[in-house]
Amino acid sequence: MALLKIARMGHPILLGTAAPVARPDAPEMRRLVADMRETLADSGGIGLAAPQIHQPLRLFLWHDGAAVQALFNPVIEPLGEERATAWEGCLSIPGLRGLVERPARVRWSGLDEAGVPVSGEAEGIAARVLQHENDHLDGMFYLSRMPDLGRLGFVEELARAMESRA
Ligand code: NI
Numbered sequence: 001m002a003l004l005k006i007a008r009m010g011h012p013i014l015l016g017t018a019a020p021v022a023r024p025d026a027p028e029m030r031r032l033v034a035d036m037r038e039t040l041a042d043s044g045g046i047g048l049a050a051p052q053i054h055q056p057l058r059l060f061l062w063h064d065g066a067a068v069q070a071l072f073n074p075v076i077e078p079l080g081e082e083r084a085t086a087w088e089g090c091l092s093i094p095g096l097r098g099l100v101e102r103p104a105r106v107r108w109s110g111l112d113e114a115g116v117p118v119s120g121e122a123e124g125i126a127a128r129v130l131q132h133e134n135d136h137l138d139g140m141f142y143l144s145r146m147p148d149l150g151r152l153g154f155v156e157e158l159a160r161a162m163e164s165r166a
Contacts, residue, residue: 004053024072025115049136060133074110078103099151
């Protein structure tokens, strides 16, 4: 296994549309998922999309609240009209957090590491991670989902502001 280099905002790999994966159970995909798991664990994040580690493939890892799951060729659809606003960060935009509005609940589907169709529903942080990572497969950052770019800040400054408010 190996730690992978994470592309930062500005790298063109993060702006493209990723390609579907024909064989999630191929040996090179197993290796890639293993390396992505190691990279995500090392980074302390809760999601990682393949374009972020320079692979333009429709694949991401996401934390479902209990464990990190790999999802190939994902489809994410909003469930209902309710929207939720919360702070997000991104391993490709280190040091920053922004307030992002998204559908509160989603239905997700795709293929797991064995190439088997999987699906489910998610809400809360899990729904947010699924949407954030899926956006990476279409070249989009959370910044584009922010209703007010004034609510973007450096982690240290935001933490300081929270402290002074408490
Ligand atoms: Ni991200």
